[in-house]
Amino acid sequence: MIRLAWTNLWRRPLRTLLASTGVAFASATFLFTQGFLAGYQRHITLELSRMGIQMMLVPLGCPYDAAARVLKGNALESTLPLEALTRARDDPAVATAAPFLMAALPRPRENRTDMFCGMDESGAALKPWWRAPAGAGLFPSSDSVILGADAAAIEMRQPGDSFYSPELARQFQVAGVLERNGTSDDQLFFMPLSTAQELFHASNRVTAIAIRLKDPVLLREAAARLGEIPGAQVVTMTEMMGTFLSVLGTVRTFILAITWVALIASGLGVLTVLLSATVERTPEYSLLRALGASRPQVFTVVLVEAILLASLGVCVGAVSASLSGGWIEDLASGHVPFAESARLFQLSPRITAATLLAALLGATLTAIYPAWRASGNAPAAVLKQMA
Amino acid sequence: MRARYFLFVLFALVPVSLFLLRRSPEHFTEPRPFIPEAAPVCPWQNPEQLLREQFPGTTQVKVEDRILSGKLLEMRKQLGRQPEPEEMSLRAHLVYRDQERLGEVLPRRIKGPSGAIEFLVALDAHGAIRAIRIQRLREPTAVEESLLRTEWLAAFEGKHSAAEVPPSNGSENEAQARVRDGIRAALILHSLGEPGKHP
Numbered sequence: 001m002i003r004l005a006w007t008n009l010w011r012r013p014l015r016t017l018l019a020s021t022g023v024a025f026a027s028a029t030f031l032f033t034q035g036f037l038a039g040y041q042r043h044i045t046l047e048l049s050r051m052g053i054q055m056m057l058v059p060l061g062c063p064y065d066a067a068a069r070v071l072k073g074n075a076l077e078s079t080l081p082l083e084a085l086t087r088a089r090d091d092p093a094v095a096t097a098a099p100f101l102m103a104a105l106p107r108p109r110e111n112r113t114d115m116f117c118g119m120d121e122s123g124a125a126l127k128p129w130w131r132a133p134a135g136a137g138l139f140p141s142s143d144s145v146i147l148g149a150d151a152a153a154i155e156m157r158q159p160g161d162s163f164y165s166p167e168l169a170r171q172f173q174v175a176g177v178l179e180r181n182g183t184s185d186d187q188l189f190f191m192p193l194s195t196a197q198e199l200f201h202a203s204n205r206v207t208a209i210a211i212r213l214k215d216p217v218l219l220r221e222a223a224a225r226l227g228e229i230p231g232a233q234v235v236t237m238t239e240m241m242g243t244f245l246s247v248l249g250t251v252r253t254f255i256l257a258i259t260w261v262a263l264i265a266s267g268l269g270v271l272t273v274l275l276s277a278t279v280e281r282t283p284e285y286s287l288l289r290a291l292g293a294s295r296p297q298v299f300t301v302v303l304v305e306a307i308l309l310a311s312l313g314v315c316v317g318a319v320s321a322s323l324s325g326g327w328i329e330d331l332a333s334g335h336v337p338f339a340e341s342a343r344l345f346q347l348s349p350r351i352t353a354a355t356l357l358a359a360l361l362g363a364t365l366t367a368i369y370p371a372w373r374a375s376g377n378a379p380a381a382v383l384k385q386m387a
Numbered sequence: 388m389r390a391r392y393f394l395f396v397l398f399a400l401v402p403v404s405l406f407l408l409r410r411s412p413e414h415f416t417e418p419r420p421f422i423p424e425a426a427p428v429c430p431w432q433n434p435e436q437l438l439r440e441q442f443p444g445t446t447q448v449k450v451e452d453r454i455l456s457g458k459l460l461e462m463r464k465q466l467g468r469q470p471e472p473e474e475m476s477l478r479a480h481l482v483y484r485d486q487e488r489l490g491e492v493l494p495r496r497i498k499g500p501s502g503a504i505e506f507l508v509a510l511d512a513h514g515a516i517r518a519i520r521i522q523r524l525r526e527p528t529a530v531e532e533s534l535l536r537t538e539w540l541a542a543f544e545g546k547h548s549a550a551e552v553p554p555s556n557g558s559e560n561e562a563q564a565r566v567r568d569g570i571r572a573a574l575i576l577h578s579l580g581e582p583g584k585h586p
Contacts, residue, residue: 156499
């Protein structure tokens with residue numbers, strides 16, 4: 001049956017090639033746009049994750065002032081209770097909630113201020129740019145400190161050195177020195193959160209909770225939930241990106257609609273081809289029926305023909321999309337904001353398989369009418385008409 | 388039949404040509420290795436106090452950076468060790484009363500046991516130590532007191548060269564020993580940096 005359908009297809013090669021080219025173009029467009037948009041969203045998400053945090057829980061007050069102070073490595077006058085951290089970590093949208101306790105120790109004789117930051121392992125998870133010391137844990141002991149690049153250079157400290165804070169009257173061991181990363185972290189002294197809480201008399205308090213979400217799309221709903229924590233307010237660090245993702249979602253819907261139109265158009269092309277082939281081959285199908293072929297068998301021949309046509313188109317489309325994707329991306333790269341230098345297009349097996357399945361389903365649907373018509377002919381009437 | 392093959396070839400040529408036009412992907416870049424950084428130049432905090440004490444009547448202070456990296460071998464020989472990156476240059480604050488040079492101040496930063504120790508070496512016009520002042524330190528109270536002890540600091544006054552500053556005799560604590568070495572190193576660097584003295 002497959003062989004018969006295949007032979008039927010190539011009886012009119014030009015017509016077959018034109019129809020499958022239509023399917024190929026439509027599926028290539030679909031695959032490219034989906035692969036590109038998925039890659040673009042992945043890149044934006046990666047950029048967000050490189051930012052480390054997507055939102056921050058800070059004590060009530062001016063949220064932007066608080067967020068700016070914490071990001072700049074400055075202390076806040078008020079703090080959050082540790083229960084806020086528990087609630088943040090329990091939120092289903094939150095992947096990581098990292099508490100920070102910032103404290104400033106002015107050294108007026110030196111015209112400088114020592115900035116200490118208490119944090120735990122989760123804080124390091126939010127700082128992917130950190131090149132922290134290699135080893136088992138972030139802070140091997142409660143008196144460990146990790147120094148920012150500037151802090152270490154000015155204090156001439158290396159991993160393993162002692163470090164004394166006269167104001168705290170506490171001796172620390174330098175567990176590591178961060179590589180310069182151009183952020184306020186360069187000037188900070190990082191210590192275990194529990195140590196900072198003890199030294200700065202802030203038991204069970206934190207200055208801020210930095211939050212990374214499981215999916216940036218969950219930003220709004222998570223912000224709404226976390227904003228209900230008493231005494232806390234949410235500052236989203238990705239407002240610009242959030243707006244951008246919203247625009248991207250709209251563009252994605254728009255492009256998806258266009259590609260669906262292209263796919264439907266190609267489906268109509270397949271329908272036209274099958275219908276004309278059915279009309280053309282009416283005597284042959286009638287002869288088959290007269291020779292003993294059942295209606296389902298004739299129906300299946302036309303159906304298989306449609307499936308083969310669609311499969312051929314999708315395969316060619318997938319190959320074209322994968323080969324031309326990079327080239328088209330190069331042409332468009334100058335016009336893509338936030339990802340000018342990134343390689344975005346990636347044809348995933350999932351998208352390809354989904355496209356193939358959609359094409360097969362579409363082919364099956366478009367083949368129903370021609371197949372029904374081909375199998376519904378009364379052999380006697382047709383043969384009589386022919387005679 | 389020929390038309391069929393022609394169309395097949397045409398059909399196959401489209402993806403092949405697109406493949407050939409495709410730009411090759413960029414290479415991955417290896418992450419940079421971690422390189423420890425040299426300490427920045429030691430500043431001179433609150434110069435008014437030292438100028439008032441040691442160089443009264445100062446009208447002008449000029450900053451001069453002396454590059455010593457060209458004297459690496461001599462430096463290594465005199466220091467008796469490999470010079471630190473911070474020792475490749477020496478910042479001297481030249482103190483003047485009108486046109487008369489009163490002396491100079493060498494701010495130095497050394498690695499103390501518990502943090503950096505910054506001190507000032509005030510030299511008179513002949514290159515002898517007028518005063519040593521601890522500018523910044525991060526040591527426990529007992530060590531801090533030992534470093535700030537007037538008589539210990541005064542013992543360096545009048546020394547012209549590193550040879551006149553004896554090495555630590557073992558009775559000093561680690562921070563004092565390091566400051567002593569730092570003062571000796573400052574005098575060596577000063578001597579190497581003097582114009583015309585070490586070609």
